[in-house]
Amino acid sequence: MYTLQSLEELHLSGTLTHELSRSATLDSLRELKALRVLTLRSRLTKIPPSVGDVAVNLQRLCIYNEGLKLQAFSSLKKLTNLASLELIGCELERIPSAVFSLSSLQELDLKENKLTTVEEILSLQHCRRLVTLRLWHNGITYIPEHIAKLKSLETLNVSWNKLRKLPSRLFYCTKLRHLNLSHNQLTSLPAEVGILQSLQFFSAAFNSLEQLPEELFSCKRLKTLALGNNCLLSLSPRVANLAQLVRLELKGNRLDSIPPEIGDCPLLKTSNLVVEDNLLDLLPSDVVGGKHLSISFSLLKDYTSLVQFIYLLD
Template sequence: MHINFCLQEIDLKDNNLKTIEEIISFQHLHRLVCLKLWYNQIAYIPIQIGTLTNLERLYLNRNKIEKIPAQLFFCRKLRYLDLSHNNLTSIPADIGFLQNLQYFAVTANRIETLPPELFQCKKLRTLNLGNNCLTVLPSRFGELTGLMQLELRGNRLEGLPVELSECRLLKRSGLIVEEDLFNTLPLSETEELLKAQFTQK
């Protein structure tokens, strides 16, 4: 059996996997940078995930995951985390430890609220929250000043926080939301977002 000690990427897309303990418990994966486990039948993330401390990109979308273990947040180098199309009902407060996170997707889950710690991820560029069960959004969205894409379509929202205008890089085209929700913003805030649309490339 040949093992690549310098392995940096594993792609196990669409393999009907139900468990991944044996895969990620390989001691030789400490240099792994990218792990693609999308389109499987994975029901939970084993605690061994925390040993992959060099991991930067993790694709777990389109599985059957119900809970995110605390050990995932030991992967402090994560820049890209896709958990969309799973069965999640919450985002752990430990998300705040992922200070390098730039892309975070939990589209099409059953999430009802957002933890305040999410807004400690100051490097976020893309935040995909569409098709969940959110009813209100925190005013702290204004703290994510690097945000360029925010997906909110398909929730149970009645309005948007006016603080979105503080996300100077967020253009109207990057705000994926129902038109009637966008129109709940005060005129001055919609002008700010539209101004960003035309003043930035």
């Protein structure tokens, strides 16, 4: 296998610990001059030094460590062309400092670790090309204000953490297009959310939000707005400003009604409006009718019903 000099992807899975500890085993990686993607699914205590043998061309490194603590990261510094790094299930308590030297890094995924604070996130500004940061499934309790230094960030996923509030400076990452805050302990959102004029996907589902800032409805490029399973009592009529909205999730709140202005969202169909059935029933017929019509053809029992249905559409 190690003579396949045109090999571009290599995925190794299994008990690799002992093999990788003997330098003769993976020294052959240096022959894989075309290797672009390397995935290791195992229980490693350090990143194998032999990974550095393919440093020049390696663009994606994924380590799924199955909950064993990964402690040595010096080999990362050689990966100067690395664009994507995943360190998943590695028991990390902080972002490894070796990551900050990866000047070509565009995506960083630290899923399922033991991060509780990310103060060192400031040093990620040295990764000037970083556009995607995933810190999901950790125990992060707060995000520092200096996250605003990550000017190029387009995707941020901090779902499944323990966030109680958000810094207003987070929303000065003005290039954000995808922001996932779901499954936290948020009770409010800063008004600065309205700064994100490039935002297309926003999820704050499974929190404890009681109300939304009016400024949220200034994000006119929003296509998906997920707010299910909160404590919302009402939805602002300004939802009509979201002309590009194609999906709205509200199910699992304390809403008594939905504003009829929701019918002014031209791309939002009833099938993509996720809410309790009784709230849909309260909407005016002209809102749920026409191009927003969601009907089951199983209800058309006979030919007469079908003719009547066609007549109504006509």
